[in-house]
Amino acid sequence: MIKFELEPDIKNITDDQLIADLIQVASQLKSNSLTQKEYKKYGKFGDSIFWHRFGSWSKALAKAGLNKSRKKITIKNEELIEDILRVAAELKTDSITRKKYDSHGKFNSDTFRMRFGSWIKTKETAGLSSKRRENPSTSDEDYFKNLEEVWIKLGRQPHFSDMKIPFSKYSGSGYYANFGGWRKALECFIEYINKEETSVVPTEPSITAISESPRKVINESMAKSEQVNTTIEKLTRIEKTKSAQKPIIEHKTKRAVSDRLRYRVMRRDEFRCQRCGRTWSSDNILEIDHISAWSKGGETTFENLRTLCSSCNRGKGNLE
Numbered sequence: 095m096i097k098f099e100l101e102p103d104i105k106n107i108t109d110d111q112l113i114a115d116l117i118q119v120a121s122q123l124k125s126n127s128l129t130q131k132e133y134k135k136y137g138k139f140g141d142s143i144f145w146h147r148f149g150s151w152s153k154a155l156a157k158a159g160l161n162k163s164r165k166k167i168t169i170k171n172e173e174l175i176e177d178i179l180r181v182a183a184e185l186k187t188d189s190i191t192r193k194k195y196d197s198h199g200k201f202n203s204d205t206f207r208m209r210f211g212s213w214i215k216t217k218e219t220a221g222l223s224s225k226r227r228e229n230p231s232t233s234d235e236d237y238f239k240n241l242e243e244v245w246i247k248l249g250r251q252p253h254f255s256d257m258k259i260p261f262s263k264y265s266g267s268g269y270y271a272n273f274g275g276w277r278k279a280l281e282c283f284i285e286y287i288n289k290e291e292t293s294v295v296p297t298e299p300s301i302t303a304i305s306e307s308p309r310k311v312i313n314e315s316m317a318k319s320e321q322v323n324t325t326i327e328k329l330t331r332i333e334k335t336k337s338a339q340k341p342i343i344e345h346k347t348k349r350a351v352s353d354r355l356r357y358r359v360m361r362r363d364e365f366r367c368q369r370c371g372r373t374w375s376s377d378n379i380l381e382i383d384h385i386s387a388w389s390k391g392g393e394t395t396f397e398n399l400r401t402l403c404s405s406c407n408r409g410k411g412n413l414e
């Protein structure tokens with residue numbers, strides 16, 4: 095069962111624990127070296143923490159007694175800075191994102207991170223603006239909804255390195271910039287997704303209240319007019335017709351399921367269809383279904399919702 099819970103803060107993870115995990119993964123693969131891609135697949139932590147703790151991936155491998163898996167880089171710092179300034183000049187901007195540099199630059203933006211510690215530090219070294227916000231038009235809820243989808247796809251808490259487009263709609267650097275850090279983004283998401291939400295639909299005014307208002311306006315503005323009698327007769331006929339119909343179901347909740355409630359139901363159902371047992375995939379989308387149909391008085395509550403795949407939900411229709 096997937097749980098939306100935070101792993102231990104990397105600040106509390108010791109260097110010895112990191113090195114031990116490197117050695118364990120290398121031993122598992124029966125290799126005396128290890129690439130970042132291999133570690134990302136089998137390791138316990140995100141690969142970016144090794145850069146922060148040891149300065150580079152090669153230094154982390156050396157600390158663990160493993161062979162370096164990367165050839166020595168011979169590109170000078172001056173060449174890197176010169177190229178990022180060239181791209182900034184071409185784009186006519188005093189700042190630049192990693193994505194834009196990768197589209198126009200000679201080198202990979204990861205090279206800058208390895209050399210200068212981070213993309214922000216790279217821009218500061220080059221004398222460019224280091225403003226942090228990358229997606230000012232994107233709301234926090236958009237970020238949270240995307241993070242929820244990535245978490246479900248992976249079946250675990252995403253790491254910073256997992257947040258790559260197109261697998262994720264927004265990059266990890268976007269979360270870092272907009273929330274002031276990757277860990278802070280995760281903490282805000284957990285607080286948001288686990289927050290209880292009550293949604294009550296306001297009671298609709300009665301037919302009598304609706305009909306009295308136009309009568310009053312008509313009487314005041316068109317007193318002693320034939321139109322008054324005609325309008326009142328029409329309202330009376332409408333009132334009688336509605337009263338003769340079946341009573342309208344008054345719901346206490348909205349029909350739409352909020353993101354928070356959707357997550358709680360899917361977590362309870364272990365992210366599986368409650369009919370066929372299938373999990374999420376690109377051709378098998380999981381949906382939220384009302385057990386007691388909304389049209390028959392069923393409410394949008396935790397107890398009256400369940401997880402169904404798109405195939406089972408379409409086949410069910412409004413039978414129950």
